[in-house]
Amino acid sequence: GAGVSQSPSNKVTEKGKDVELRCDPISGHTALYWYRQSLGQGLEFLIYFQGNSAPDKSGLPSDRFSAERTGGSVSTLTIQRTQQEDSAVYLCASTNGQFYEQYFGPGTRLTVT
């Protein structure tokens, strides 16, 4: 079956521009997670969705970061006024809750120039 997909695979943007990153979870998975992987910070949690609501946004690094999920499926992570320190790989994962096993997408590599 289809796994978690993310788009775009790579994104290069200029400092100050807004970007949107998309995640399509595995069909039927109710929970969705965003993580960021960077050289300086390692792998860090950003936000968690259960259905369309986000009970845990504690990892969002600033108010320039926001995310939404619609229809209990697709999620979009938006970064406004991008900064060079936002350069990282953004990973999305989904789960149906069984054994807490999260299935990851291939990530979006964001480069801010």
Added chain:
Amino acid sequence: AQTVTQSQPEMSVQEAETVTLSCTYDTSENNYYLFWYKQPPSRQMILVIRQEAYKQQNATENRFSVNFQKAAKSFSLKISDSQLGDTAMYFCASSNFGNEKLTFGTGTRLTIIP
């Protein structure tokens, strides 16, 4: 808060040999899960093995097994009969029951030498 520590940034081993990757963690919770994830150059994170903290028996998945020492908060991964395809970054991670977000270690880059 949870923390996960991997003290081996890089390791290498000859093909067909056995290698053990170390991980320690800290949590105040009683119910939690521990994981080893593999990340090859393709960036795709792949679950290798999972351990429920309430289970005393160590998890095994084919050539992969763990040594879970709950009192010592240690969770090492043993790879037997290592293969070239095992070359990857390996991340140890934990999550608390009821709060499923993963806390990751800094990773161990494993290279299998032909």
